Amino acid sequence: MKVIVGQGSCGVATGAKKTADEFVKQIADKNLNVEVGLTGCVGTCYLEPIVDIYADNGELTRYVKVQPGMVAEIVEKHLVGGQAVSTSSISEIDEKFIEKQQRVVLRNCGLIDPENIEEYIAVGGYEATKKVVTSMTPDEVIEEIKISGLRGRGGAGFPTWFKWNAAKSNPGKDKYIVCNADEGDPGAFMDRSVLEGDPHSLIEGMIIGGFAMGATEGVIYVRAEYPLAIHRLEIAMAQAREKGYLGKNVFGSGYNFDLRIKAGAGAFVCGEETALIASLEGERGMPRLKPPFPAQKGYWQMPTNINNVETFANVAWIIVNGGAAFGAMGTEQSKGTKVFALAGKIKKGGLVEVPMGLPLKDVIFGIGDGIKNDKKFKAVQMGGPSGGCIPAELIDTPVTYEDINKTGAIVGSGGMIVMDEDTCMVDMARYFLDFTRKESCGKCNYCRVGTKRMLEILERITRGEGKDGDIELLEELAYKIKDGSMCGLGQTAPNPVLTTIKYFRNEYEDHIYNKKCTAKSCKPLLTFTITDKCVGCTLCSRKCPVEAITGTVKKLHVIDQATCIKCGKCLETCKFGAIEKN
Known part of the structure; x- marks a missing residue:
């Protein structure tokens, strides 16, 4: 019998390490012949x-939300x-979460x-590497990737085979293959889960990619905020070398290829490949003009290929x-599967891998x-700070590069x-623009100054200080920033603003002209009032942190709007539904 505890970051954050330690203690106390092991995130x-818990015959029993007690x-x-x-x-606990998934990456x-x-070898690990280095040519490997239709999963969706072939075709004394594991989008944790749960799949993919383009050295650029991922990568790399x-001499083929890890400082702009290369070289992470492209002159001016973990x-x-x-x-143009991180106001958050083309509604x-x-359901933000908001009326949009792009995300x-x-x-929109403004490297005036000006306007609007012409000014600035910025950060930073204006213009107008937040979310625009349902229990006045509520026992209470800080404590406290939020 064997006990396996899920210890990805999501599991550890909910107490999985303490749970595993308690299993070890209890099993030792009872002198049981039971092994306690670990695994990564299964997605749920x-x-x-x-x-x-695996029985000796392989039968699985799964326990969920297991705390030490x-x-x-x-x-x-x-x-x-x-x-x-x-x-x-798990299939009985949550059949719907699994049944529509097709798992390749996960x-x-x-x-x-x-x-x-x-354990990786037992499920076929490194068979692909052996096949490639002992029986295939670089051109044959690239052709197989071309047939697959695999596109870069880091955001741009560029054909993987083309990038590999470009690096292979350009001459250079040395060539490099780089993994961009600098996953910086708020709410995204796909790459982290792969690094923590199946690091050898990344290593194997990089060995094969390196062979295809003639690289002998690879670098995994991973954000330093992923300590567990780095730890497991280091273990996996040491075991693969052993x-x-x-x-040297991978599978006795004569092909030499090794990897090293570079821990990045968590700069979002280093997701852009030329900024990432600058960081690798010890410089400040700032993008440069292209061409030349990294496949021509990349890391140390040598031909370089960059893909992300999922690719x-x-x-x-x-x-x-x-x-x-x-x-x-998948579909004709968007082939294969795609991993998504479901987060926000959703019942079952986690990782899912589905064939491209599945409607958003199904996900x-x-x-x-x-x-x-x-x-x-109101909207879904796709593509992080660089993406856009897709409204409820477009919930049937297929998840393909082409269809999602048409929505503005x-x-x-x-x-x-x-x-x-x-x-x-x-x-x-204000939240995402605040993120991109902070993460701008500052090289381009339009990105550095323009995003700040847009943010200032959005902050005014959410404070109830918006004025006529603000929407048009936001749109004007957005298009100038997109046109005037050199890299993808600035070129896409206005997307959340443009898509929210496109689909939710009425909310901007309510904020500006009616001084009301449609969602009743922006605190400066809220008003809490006490209705005739008040029985004078005095509970709200006792809970109010600024003593803004007055009244006597069994009498209607009143909120002093000048003193009220819009904390909502009275609304949470009232047991009679006498508080209204407007």
Whole structure:
């Protein structure tokens, strides 16, 4: 019998490490012959901490939301007594979350120990590497990737084979392959989960990519805020070297290839490839004009290829199963699968991997089970700060690069932030613009100054100080910033503003002309009043932190609007529904 505790960042954040330690203690106290192991995130983050118990015959029993206090009962009844404790398998717990998924990138996440290379090998790991370096030519590898239709999963969706072929075709004494693991979008955690749950899939993809373009050195540029991912990558790389899969003479083929990790400082702009290269070289992370492209002159002016984690994690599967098998999933132009991080006002947040072309509705409602507290779905932000808001009326939009682009958003790296009726779209635009303004490297005037001016306007509007012409001024600035910025950060920074104006212009107008927040979210525009339902219980006045509520027992109370700080404590406290928020 074996106990496996999910210990991705989502599991650890909910107490999985303490749960695992308690299992070790309880099992030792009872002198049981039971191994306690770990795995990464299986995707159902909303069920963490997750504990899988495998019987000797391989039968799985899965426990969810397991806190340390629950361990003693599970050990006593299940491990000792052989009787499950009110649980079921993941398919029975949440069949809808799994049934519409097709897992390629996440094929091993939550199923194998990321710190044990033998478990990766047992599920076919490094077979693709062996096949490539011992029996294929670089051109054959690139052709297989071309057949697959794999496009870069980092945001731009550029054909992977083309980038590889460009790096291969350009002469250079040295060539480099780089993984962009600097996942910076708010609400995105796809790459982190792969690094934590299946690091060998990334390593294998980079070895194969390096072979295809003639690179002998690879760099994984991962944000320093991902310490668990870095730790598991280091373990995986050491194990691969020990096996002879990484380093000199890979699989005895004569091909030399090794990897190293560069911990980035968490600058969002370093997601742009030329800024990333500058950071690798020890310079400030600032983009440069293209051409020359990295495939011509990249890291140390040598031919360089950059893809993100998810892109590389597809490669070994494609080599083993064939490019045609990957291309058979998805649509004609957007092939394969895509991993999305469901976050925000959704019932079942976590990671999902679906074939491209599945409607947004199937992802948000079919897999994510809809909106928390059954509130009304309002919009979904796709593509992070560089993306846009897709409104409820476009919920049937297929998830493809082309269809999402038509809405004004982008697929991006895969973040999906779901919003309900209580979300103020003006404030949402302000939040994302505040992020991009802070993350601007400052090289371009339009990006550095323009985003600040746009943010100032949005802040005024959300404070109730908007004025006639503000919407038009926002649009004018947005297009100038898009046209005048050198890199993707500035060129896409206005997207959240433009899409919210396009689909939710009425909310901007309400803020500016009626001094009202449609979603009743912006504090400066809120008014709390006490209605005739008040019975004079005095509870609200006692809970008010600024003593803005006055009144005597069994008499109607009153809120002093000049003193009220709009905290909403009275609304939360009142048991008679006598407080109104307007």
